[in-house]
Amino acid sequence: MTREEVVVLGIGAASPFGLGCGPLWDGIASSATGIRPLELFDVSEERTHIAGAVPGAPEALPHERPLTRVEWLALSAADEALEGAGLRQLRASVGSEIGVYWGSSTGAMREGEIELLEPKLEPGLSDRSRFEGQPIGTVAGLLASRLGSFGAVETIASACSASTMAIHAAMLELQAGGHEIVLAGGADSLCRVTYSGFNSLRALCPQPARPFRLGRNGLSLGEGAGALVLATRGFAERQGIPVMARLTGAASTCDAYHMTAPEPSGARLADAMDQALAQARLTGGEVGAVVAHGTGTPHNDAAEARAFARLFGPEGKVPPVLAPKGAVGHLLGAAGALEAVLSVLCLVHGVVPCSAGDGEIDPDAMAPVGIAGGPARPLLHPVVVSVNLAFGGANCALVFEVEG
Amino acid sequence: MSGSSEYRVVVSGVGTVGAHGTNLEALRRSLEGGLPVLTAVDRSEGFHRKTCATSAIRLKDGALHGLLSPRLARRMSPASRMAVAAAHLAVASAGCDAGSVAGSRTSVVLGTAFGTPDFTQRLLQQIRDTGPQSASPFYFMETVASAHAGQIALSLSVTGPNFTVSHREASGMLAVCKGVELIEAGLADRVLAGSVDEVTPLQHAILDAWGALARPRRSGAGLARPFDRRRSGFLVGEGSTVLLLERADIAVSRGAPVLARVAATAKGNDPTAPRASWGTAGLRLGESFARRLASRGTPVESLGRVVSGASGAIAGDLAEGAFLRGLFAGGRVPDVLAPKAVTGEYGGAFLAAALLAMKDPDWGTARWFQEADPAIGVAPTGRPTRKFPGRLLVTTLAAGGAAVGLVLDRP
Numbered sequence: 001m002t003r004e005e006v007v008v009l010g011i012g013a014a015s016p017f018g019l020g021c022g023p024l025w026d027g028i029a030s031s032a033t034g035i036r037p038l039e040l041f042d043v044s045e046e047r048t049h050i051a052g053a054v055p056g057a058p059e060a061l062p063h064e065r066p067l068t069r070v071e072w073l074a075l076s077a078a079d080e081a082l083e084g085a086g087l088r089q090l091r092a093s094v095g096s097e098i099g100v101y102w103g104s105s106t107g108a109m110r111e112g113e114i115e116l117l118e119p120k121l122e123p124g125l126s127d128r129s130r131f132e133g134q135p136i137g138t139v140a141g142l143l144a145s146r147l148g149s150f151g152a153v154e155t156i157a158s159a160c161s162a163s164t165m166a167i168h169a170a171m172l173e174l175q176a177g178g179h180e181i182v183l184a185g186g187a188d189s190l191c192r193v194t195y196s197g198f199n200s201l202r203a204l205c206p207q208p209a210r211p212f213r214l215g216r217n218g219l220s221l222g223e224g225a226g227a228l229v230l231a232t233r234g235f236a237e238r239q240g241i242p243v244m245a246r247l248t249g250a251a252s253t254c255d256a257y258h259m260t261a262p263e264p265s266g267a268r269l270a271d272a273m274d275q276a277l278a279q280a281r282l283t284g285g286e287v288g289a290v291v292a293h294g295t296g297t298p299h300n301d302a303a304e305a306r307a308f309a310r311l312f313g314p315e316g317k318v319p320p321v322l323a324p325k326g327a328v329g330h331l332l333g334a335a336g337a338l339e340a341v342l343s344v345l346c347l348v349h350g351v352v353p354c355s356a357g358d359g360e361i362d363p364d365a366m367a368p369v370g371i372a373g374g375p376a377r378p379l380l381h382p383v384v385v386s387v388n389l390a391f392g393g394a395n396c397a398l399v400f401e402v403e404g
Numbered sequence: 405m406s407g408s409s410e411y412r413v414v415v416s417g418v419g420t421v422g423a424h425g426t427n428l429e430a431l432r433r434s435l436e437g438g439l440p441v442l443t444a445v446d447r448s449e450g451f452h453r454k455t456c457a458t459s460a461i462r463l464k465d466g467a468l469h470g471l472l473s474p475r476l477a478r479r480m481s482p483a484s485r486m487a488v489a490a491a492h493l494a495v496a497s498a499g500c501d502a503g504s505v506a507g508s509r510t511s512v513v514l515g516t517a518f519g520t521p522d523f524t525q526r527l528l529q530q531i532r533d534t535g536p537q538s539a540s541p542f543y544f545m546e547t548v549a550s551a552h553a554g555q556i557a558l559s560l561s562v563t564g565p566n567f568t569v570s571h572r573e574a575s576g577m578l579a580v581c582k583g584v585e586l587i588e589a590g591l592a593d594r595v596l597a598g599s600v601d602e603v604t605p606l607q608h609a610i611l612d613a614w615g616a617l618a619r620p621r622r623s624g625a626g627l628a629r630p631f632d633r634r635r636s637g638f639l640v641g642e643g644s645t646v647l648l649l650e651r652a653d654i655a656v657s658r659g660a661p662v663l664a665r666v667a668a669t670a671k672g673n674d675p676t677a678p679r680a681s682w683g684t685a686g687l688r689l690g691e692s693f694a695r696r697l698a699s700r701g702t703p704v705e706s707l708g709r710v711v712s713g714a715s716g717a718i719a720g721d722l723a724e725g726a727f728l729r730g731l732f733a734g735g736r737v738p739d740v741l742a743p744k745a746v747t748g749e750y751g752g753a754f755l756a757a758a759l760l761a762m763k764d765p766d767w768g769t770a771r772w773f774q775e776a777d778p779a780i781g782v783a784p785t786g787r788p789t790r791k792f793p794g795r796l797l798v799t800t801l802a803a804g805g806a807a808v809g810l811v812l813d814r815p
Contacts, residue, residue: 046536096675096692105548109524116528116606131610132680135517136549137571141804144673150685150692152671153806154578157519157549157570165567169582172589178671193527196536197544251591253508254566256557259479259545268563271508391545392554394566 012080052222052329103163103186105333108133164336187225209296222329226337249280255393266307294323419493422643438771451609515575519549598646599752628716641748690730713800725780
């Protein structure tokens with residue numbers, strides 16, 4: 001079966017560096033960190049006190065209901081991606097048939113949890129509207145509604161791989177001919193459940209996370225969104241829309257090993273990367289960079305590094321690795337989408353920035369993340385692989401290639 | 405999307421747990437009885453209003469006894485236990501042993517409307533009452549919506565793609581569609597696909613505050629009355645149903661019991677839907693689905709029965725009626741079944757009921773349906789009497805806009 005080629009027409013981001021791909025790339029390229037003391041809610045009684053919060057706050061759209069925080073992040077990224085892809089052309093040409101494939105782990109948990117954390121004064125819910133945005137699919141529905149779309153709308157809620165898998169699902173849909181164009185991505189906002197929850201696992205680091213570094217001791221949470229307008233090659237050509245990059249491979253696997261810990265050998269993650277590369281008809285030696293999951297926890301990074309070694313061979317053959325979670329934090333369900341955006345940006349700029357994070361690189365990790373602040377490394381092969389792992393063992397890998 | 409002149413995917417197993425019991429026969433009896441099995445919801449936590457819906461269709465205490473080992477069960481939330489039990493029942497009903505589905509060629513796709521509200525609430529109450537440092541790692545582990553799918557994979561050593569999808573009322577149907585897509589794309593030979601949701605007092609109170617639930621004072625006994633002029637909302641269901649979808653040639657070669665063949669799937673959206681209710685573009689959505697189904701070799705003229713996702717929701721049933729009128733373009737609407745009057749909304753028993761509808765069902769509507777709503781323009785069938793050509797459409801429209809259709813053929 002000949003599958004439709006899938007291309008990237010637009011990208012958008014919301015990150016702790018601000019709204020837009022510009023601030024994101026500037027921050028990542030300079031190995032800066034957007035992880036700062038957290039002021040969104042009271043963390044004085046927590047073990048840790050920092051996170052990658054997006055500066056700003058949602059504002060009500062004219063004549064519309066107030067946005068939840070996660071809706072604000074999603075709309076910001078989606079609007080940028082659609083504008084980049086030529087929003088007017090898209091709306092005029094495909095009308096109501098844009099699919100929406102979105103990923104999220106917690107959705108609008110923050111707004112809902114306030115109800116439970118505040119003391120109750122009288123029976124009944126204080127504010128029922130707090131929960132209206134809480135079902136995880138709400139954001140995708142909002143995006144589809146704003147597009148006026150009668151096309152497919154799907155939300156993947158597979159924890160930290162959610163938006164990576166949403167992009168995988170979007171690719172499957174495009175290849176199968178169900179749609180010619182989709183908006184794919186993900187968004188998550190910071191909330192108490194995840195902040196206290198990861199602290200309960202002793203998984204949060206008091207300082208900004210240092211993925212793949214010696215002595216790393218945990219992750220930093222973050223929030224944000226990533227969005228990509230994906231289309232078939234035929235659609236892009238017919239519409240005359242410039243192509244930013246190609247999405248040539250995607251694969252998902254499951255560890256079936258433990259609910260919160262990755263399978264130590266990295267075998268199933270390596271399988272996902274291997275399958276994605278096979279779909280792209282590439283070998284490990286043709287990969288120019290890896291955008292790693294790299295949470296900064298000892299177990300995650302070790303398992304991931306073993307997966308890299310399985311795929312690329314022994315030390316020295318692993319291509320440059322970008323581990324952005326020391327810069328933006330772990331965006332949970334949005335992590336994969338933001339990292340997919342970063343993969344495209346690496347291709348567009350032709351370089352792999354050094355990763356934020358203090359300290360020497362762990363020699364056992366075998367992940368060349370670069371020295372923070374060091375010069376960006378040239379992308380020797382125009383291929384970037386982006387990977388994510390999740391609670392429950394869900395792994396997903398994406399392969400992006402330069403256009404042309 | 406899917407659709408083909410040759411069948412590539414069949415349903416070869418089903419596991420269902422809910423108020424009806426833990427097997428398909430128990431659900432059939434429940435549907436034939438025509439009334440839901442209602443349980444009072446605990447309102448002592450103070451989330452409910454003074455005048456509110458009072459009951460839900462819940463799993464009975466001890467219903468999963470013997471289905472899961474205590475060692476396995478104690479590591480799971482109540483919802484994960486339901487999902488894992490349903491998955492194991494699905495595997496067994498397909499004539500497989502648990503070991504035979506292990507490995508990378510089996511996938512899990514589970515839909516959930518609300519994820520894990522029980523453990524999420526417990527975690528937040530811990531944080532509120534005794535401080536964030538008292539938060540339980542066990543509770544947190546199971547707060548992610550994908551915990552159920554992860555637990556299924558873990559319990560059966562299934563290492564293929566593991567998806568969790570969530571779009572309120574459409575979650576389970578979307579999961580089945582995604583499972584079909586994975587097999588059609590060659591990414592899996594078998595998929596455990598289905599739905600799970602639990603009912604908590606808080607979740608029940610939230611739905612009631614939205615005006616979504618059937619009200620005791622306005623519709624007699626607090627029944628859901630899909631398509632009825634007097635409907636006042638739906639009943640919340642709890643449970644899990646998991647289908648074993650299988651590549652058709654593999655199922656045939658191993659002599660598997662085939663419950664249904666998947667002829668086509670279709671997905672869409674009503675962009676007029678507000679985030680917590682249904683939209684007003686059902687007619688156009690139905691017309692759009694008709695085109696999609698026709699392009700996939702399953703024109704609406706070939707549909708002999710509809711298993712409707714109408715639940716008794718006031719706006720939802722209006723949308724469903726418009727959708728069906730648009731789908732059949734003003735022509736004859738075939739027999740319409742509305743099992744959610746008995747199964748309730750959420751919890752997946754609707755999926756199992758759709759399989760039961762492949763045979764000539766004896767589901768009377770008399771117990772809950774009395775008066776057609778002219779604004780809907782579609783009424784459910786009592787006991788189907790028309791000759792059934794063997795092809796039915798299962799529909800679901802969700803609050804927020806998502807819409808899913810699944811065309812099944814009798815084997």
